[in-house]
Amino acid sequence: MAISVRDEGAVRFVRIDRPEKKNALTLAMYDAMTEALAGAQSSEACRVVVIEGHPGVFTAGNDIGDFMQNPPTGEDSAVFRFLLKLVDFEKPVIAAVDGPAVGVGTTLLLHCDIVVASSRAKFSMPFVNLGLVPEGASSLLLPQIAGRATANYWLLTGEPFDAESALRAGLVSHVFSPEEFAASAQKIAEGLAKKPAEALRLSKQLLRAPQRNAVREALSREGELFIARLSSPETLEAFTTFMTRR
Numbered sequence: 001m002a003i004s005v006r007d008e009g010a011v012r013f014v015r016i017d018r019p020e021k022k023n024a025l026t027l028a029m030y031d032a033m034t035e036a037l038a039g040a041q042s043s044e045a046c047r048v049v050v051i052e053g054h055p056g057v058f059t060a061g062n063d064i065g066d067f068m069q070n071p072p073t074g075e076d077s078a079v080f081r082f083l084l085k086l087v088d089f090e091k092p093v094i095a096a097v098d099g100p101a102v103g104v105g106t107t108l109l110l111h112c113d114i115v116v117a118s119s120r121a122k123f124s125m126p127f128v129n130l131g132l133v134p135e136g137a138s139s140l141l142l143p144q145i146a147g148r149a150t151a152n153y154w155l156l157t158g159e160p161f162d163a164e165s166a167l168r169a170g171l172v173s174h175v176f177s178p179e180e181f182a183a184s185a186q187k188i189a190e191g192l193a194k195k196p197a198e199a200l201r202l203s204k205q206l207l208r209a210p211q212r213n214a215v216r217e218a219l220s221r222e223g224e225l226f227i228a229r230l231s232s233p234e235t236l237e238a239f240t241t242f243m244t245r246r
């Protein structure tokens, strides 16, 4: 299924598990992640979720072949259902990024509560280069987090940036060496899992409340344009170039 789920104590790890394709996300993988989050929400035992990739790769973003064959068509599509589930998820979510995080691989981080990166993490949102527009509410949240100048630069040029830049911009809270990365992320997760669960839930709710409606509106606004752009000549050309590059 390319998403694997394991529990370690009260921490549920949701691993994007398709390393041979740099963890590119298919429709079935979004569905599996949505299901994993739903299960974590209703599980008494689960207190914290960690979304992780593999050592050396977080995710190359949406699978481009899948984008061509099974494009999202509206808010009932797999990618939207996943993003909405993440937005509404009540327990703390930690994202652990240890390699490239492309497209939705970066924008999903904006909906996680704590984001940690290894020094080899690399972020990019190459939407414009693919003929597309920002998604995942990044047009709203990234300027708020990173400031307008940096958000504009990253979103309009699509240029990749490293973990130190992400730290300076406030997109991640910690950068660890690749050797210390997994244990450090786990330690943060275990620490949160020991906190009073109801206090955590209410605190997360408060932190999100001022933005809740605006995030949903941004997801819809972007989604509509993004879907329309998927069949634009600019995007079809960029996708075809990627698919036939070898």
Ligand code: COA
Residues within 6 Å of the ligand: 020, 021, 022, 024, 025, 059, 060, 061, 062, 063, 064, 065, 100, 102, 103, 104, 126, 127, 130, 246
């Ligand atoms: N969709 C489909 N397949 C993808 C993919 C994606 N988004 N990203 C990587 N892959 C596949 C490659 O086609 C390749 O498959 P192959 O071995 O069958 O040819 C395999 O994963 C390895 O990718 P490769 O590009 O050789 O790895 P790399 O280490 O040189 O580069 C990335 C890694 C992530 C920088 C690069 O793969 C990339 O830029 N991918 C596209 C990212 C993208 O544009 N995503 C969409 C955002 S909206």
